[in-house]
Amino acid sequence: xxxxxxxxxxxxxxxxxxxxxxxxYENSLQRVLAETLFADRDLPPFNRATVDGIAxxxxxxKNGLRSFKIKATQxxxxxxxxxxxxxxxxxxxxxxxxxxxxDTVIRYEDLxxxxxxxxxxxxxxxxxxxxxxxxxxxxxxDKMAGAGEVISPALIGLAASIGKTRLQVKKLPRVAILSTGxxxxxxxxxxxxxxxxxxxxxxLKAVLESYRIxxxxxxLNDDSALIESVLSRCLDAYDVLLMSGGVSMGKFDYxxxxxxxxxxxxxxxxxxxxxxxPFWFGARDGRQLVFxxxxxxxxxxxxxxxxxxxxxxxxxxxxxxxxxxxxxxxDIYFPHxxxxxxxxxxxxxxxxxxxxxxxxxxxxxxxxxLVYTDAFMELPLEKNEFKKGEVYPVWRYR
Amino acid sequence: xxxxxxxxxxxxxxxxxxxxxxxxYENSLQRVLAETLFADRDLPPFNRATVDGIAxxxxxxKNGLRSFKIKATQxxxxxxxxxxxxxxxxxxxxxxxxxxxxDTVIRYEDLxxxxxxxxxxxxxxxxxxxxxxxxxxxxxxDKMAGAGEVISPALIGLAASIGKTRLQVKKLPRVAILSTGxxxxxxxxxxxxxxxxxxxxxxLKAVLESYRIxxxxxxLNDDSALIESVLSRCLDAYDVLLMSGGVSMGKFDYxxxxxxxxxxxxxxxxxxxxxxxPFWFGARDGRQLVFxxxxxxxxxxxxxxxxxxxxxxxxxxxxxxxxxxxxxxxDIYFPHxxxxxxxxxxxxxxxxxxxxxxxxxxxxxxxxxLVYTDAFMELPLEKNEFKKGEVYPVWRYR
Numbered sequence: 090x091x092x093x094x095x096x097x098x099x100x101x102x103x104x105x106x107x108x109x110x111x112x113x114y115e116n117s118l119q120r121v122l123a124e125t126l127f128a129d130r131d132l133p134p135f136n137r138a139t140v141d142g143i144a145x146x147x148x149x150x151k152n153g154l155r156s157f158k159i160k161a162t163q164x165x166x167x168x169x170x171x172x173x174x175x176x177x178x179x180x181x182x183x184x185x186x187x188x189x190x191x192d193t194v195i196r197y198e199d200l201x202x203x204x205x206x207x208x209x210x211x212x213x214x215x216x217x218x219x220x221x222x223x224x225x226x227x228x229x230x231d232k233m234a235g236a237g238e239v240i241s242p243a244l245i246g247l248a249a250s251i252g253k254t255r256l257q258v259k260k261l262p263r264v265a266i267l268s269t270g271x272x273x274x275x276x277x278x279x280x281x282x283x284x285x286x287x288x289x290x291x292x293l294k295a296v297l298e299s300y301r302i303x304x305x306x307x308x309l310n311d312d313s314a315l316i317e318s319v320l321s322r323c324l325d326a327y328d329v330l331l332m333s334g335g336v337s338m339g340k341f342d343y344x345x346x347x348x349x350x351x352x353x354x355x356x357x358x359x360x361x362x363x364x365x366x367p368f369w370f371g372a373r374d375g376r377q378l379v380f381x382x383x384x385x386x387x388x389x390x391x392x393x394x395x396x397x398x399x400x401x402x403x404x405x406x407x408x409x410x411x412x413x414x415x416x417x418x419x420d421i422y423f424p425h426x427x428x429x430x431x432x433x434x435x436x437x438x439x440x441x442x443x444x445x446x447x448x449x450x451x452x453x454x455x456x457x458x459l460v461y462t463d464a465f466m467e468l469p470l471e472k473n474e475f476k477k478g479e480v481y482p483v484w485r486y487r
Numbered sequence: 488x489x490x491x492x493x494x495x496x497x498x499x500x501x502x503x504x505x506x507x508x509x510x511x512y513e514n515s516l517q518r519v520l521a522e523t524l525f526a527d528r529d530l531p532p533f534n535r536a537t538v539d540g541i542a543x544x545x546x547x548x549k550n551g552l553r554s555f556k557i558k559a560t561q562x563x564x565x566x567x568x569x570x571x572x573x574x575x576x577x578x579x580x581x582x583x584x585x586x587x588x589x590d591t592v593i594r595y596e597d598l599x600x601x602x603x604x605x606x607x608x609x610x611x612x613x614x615x616x617x618x619x620x621x622x623x624x625x626x627x628x629d630k631m632a633g634a635g636e637v638i639s640p641a642l643i644g645l646a647a648s649i650g651k652t653r654l655q656v657k658k659l660p661r662v663a664i665l666s667t668g669x670x671x672x673x674x675x676x677x678x679x680x681x682x683x684x685x686x687x688x689x690x691l692k693a694v695l696e697s698y699r700i701x702x703x704x705x706x707l708n709d710d711s712a713l714i715e716s717v718l719s720r721c722l723d724a725y726d727v728l729l730m731s732g733g734v735s736m737g738k739f740d741y742x743x744x745x746x747x748x749x750x751x752x753x754x755x756x757x758x759x760x761x762x763x764x765p766f767w768f769g770a771r772d773g774r775q776l777v778f779x780x781x782x783x784x785x786x787x788x789x790x791x792x793x794x795x796x797x798x799x800x801x802x803x804x805x806x807x808x809x810x811x812x813x814x815x816x817x818d819i820y821f822p823h824x825x826x827x828x829x830x831x832x833x834x835x836x837x838x839x840x841x842x843x844x845x846x847x848x849x850x851x852x853x854x855x856x857l858v859y860t861d862a863f864m865e866l867p868l869e870k871n872e873f874k875k876g877e878v879y880p881v882w883r884y885r
Contacts (some may be wrong), residue, residue: 111724113563115689118693118696130657134680134683135681141740164737164738164739165668165670165681166668166669166683170683182737184670186680186681187694195734233858239502241693242694243690243788243884244858246854246857249674249689249690250684250854252607252684270582271563272562272563272564272565272582273564276652277650277652280532282533282584283532283566286648289644291513293640295639295643306545311562337538337539337580338539338582339580340539378770384582407577411834411835414838414839415839416838436809437810439812440814440840441812441813442814442815443835443841444839453573455530455624456644457631460641472669480837480838480839
């Protein structure tokens with residue numbers, strides 16, 4: 090059996106490039122930017138008033154002038170008004186562009202206005218005040234955002250501001266989600282006493298939605314001919330198959346043998362971990378990938394966040410995120426030679442420290458806790474006892 | 488001028504209840520649950536084998552028996568098979584329900600199978616091993632999720648598992664987003680040297696998408712008759728108006744007076760903060776609310792996350808989140824009697840401590856940084872100097 094680290098390396102060696110496509114910027118939220126965005130001009134593009142008031146020539150003020158004749162009123166967006174005479178000023182609004190003949194802006198609060206003149210109150214005035222200078226934030230052709238950014242609302246705003254209304258983004262993989270198991274019935278039906286309702290498919294689909302992947306969901310009963318026929322068609326039509334169930338040692342666990350019969354080469358089966366030990370992973374022709382998770386909902390959830398999501402983010406070339414760590418809040422005893430992923434509730438204390446309270450410590454994997462917990466804490470394989478106050482990595486899932 | 492804290496209190500005193508509606512669970516992602524979900528039966532609903540292997544009566548093993556005749560093979564979902572004779576066992580698959588006549592499960596790895604019999608290898612067997620007992624995770628009618636949860640993929644899976652295919656969720660407010668300013672031109676056009684492209688509308692709309700609010704975006708030129716006509720219609724058709732621009736002291740800042748003419752009562756105008764000082768907030772007839780932010784994109788972003796989002800989450804009765812804190816990584820000098828919200832990049836160190844590196848320390852508010860920063864750090868009003876190592880609250884925006 091391989092370790093979690095080895096499994097992670099094998100999976101990361103199988104990243105795929107799905108190419109690039111162009112989308113309208115308003116439809117690009119949560120897609121992955123595949124180009125560099127540059128400033129189309131200086132930012133701000135002109136010397137810009139940051140308050141409402143008047144603009145004047147500082148030398149006039151320095152020479153003792155305090156009252157200025159208003160030559161014109163200039164709104165934002167208008168062609169800048171020049172002053173030509175000593176003692177003149179321009180009344181202007183926040184966002185207005187300054188002409189070269191003015192170099193200082195005084196806000197209304199510091200002025201008395203009457204009869205077309207503005208008189209400066211007894212306040213200190215500094216040269217260049219209340220001006221956001223051309224190019225202070227960015228110069229034309231400066232880089233504003235790079236490939237690998239997940240497109241956020243702020244990035245959409247940035248694209249709008251530089252007129253980049255079509256964006257190159259990474260294409261998404263076509264994903265099929267396939268759950269298995271005769272005992273799993275549709276959610277709208279009433280199960281017999283020995284059946285359960287299906288939940289893995291909709292859960293996986295919902296997680297992929299946050300990457301804008303619209304996955305198809307299938308369910309397969311434990312019939313090897315049916316499984317073979319559906320898997321064969323899915324391997325032709327999709328880039329990635331996410332499966333749940335059918336990978337243990339049971340007599341009706343047909344998935345690995347059917348996949349291998351269809352040319353999917355096993356890259357590993359079983360990892361020294363709990364939950365999720367029977368995870369099977371394979372590839373066909375260096376192209377299609379099959380992540381066949383065990384059927385337990387907690388196992389599916391753990392394998393998805395520990396293996397599939399990092400694979401997806403690497404394939405989409407999403408800028409890598411720093412790992413997160415938290416301080417364990419309870420003692421845990423886990424007497425198995427498996428790497429234990431424990432569900433934890435994260436909280437931040439008022440000193441900026443992230444703490445992790447384990448929801449359960451016996452490894453049984455109650456899936457109802459997934460609604461209230463925030464992450465799996467990855468406890469090291471080499472130890473069986475974990476103490477309050479120790480710090481370990483966490484894999485956040487909400 | 489009021490403080491940030493006072494502004495927050497006034498806004499939080501204006502929460503609204505938009506009611507409840509029912510949605511299909513597969514369409515409920517990111518909506519807010521408005522009912523309690525209960526277990527429809529015990530979880531697990533039966534004593535469940537957690538491995539593939541055989542089930543037997545532990546007393547037989549205790550009495551020295553090691554070889555057992557396989558009476559039948561039982562898949563998950565099938566009616567449990569009883570054993571009636573001493574020395575019999577049932578071969579069963581992970582997920583199968585145990586009959587009352589068996590109480591211990593032994594996995595294939597610990598068995599030799601031949602001629603319809605299973606012989607236990609030299610391993611220790613404990614009573615009740617490899618069984619997930621009925622009701623261990625939840626009892627029938629136990630609470631599984633409460634009102635106020637933002638519906639996550641895990642919660643959708645939980646709803647599926649209990650057959651709750653229609654969910655009561657909070658209705659969403661109807662939101663209109665209105666930007667103003669003659670100098671703001673559409674993103675697909677080429678601005679003159681003194682114009683800028685519009686970005687606030689699409690940015691706000693994208694943020695609201697994560698709450699599944701589909702807001703309408705409008706732009707108003709600085710024409711008080713036009714502004715009055717559009718605002719009047721919007722006040723009738725929407726619950727909330729989010730505006731940007733037109734609230735400063737400029738001659739073309741018509742927004743506050745037009746709103747007041749339309750019966751929107753000002754609840755405050757201007758807050759001791761940077762950015763976002765000229766924020767105007769009002770209500771009509773205790774129903775419609777107007778958040779009129781200043782036009783600068785950084786001001787809009789800050790006011791949105793510091794005021795509107797907390798208002799929205801309170802109105803939707805989203806379970807409140809603990810505030811977050813981070814350790815400042817640089818010295819900041821801010822010589823104004825305003826509360827300074829500085830853009831920071833958050834990182835977690837390997838001791839679980841959240842650190843905040845300020846992207847800029849002069850308060851100018853370069854909006855291009857919003858793409859690379861993660862939060863605003865709220866620095867206290869009473870101080871002007873902030874030192875590396877000090878801990879302050881952060882308002883995360885990505």
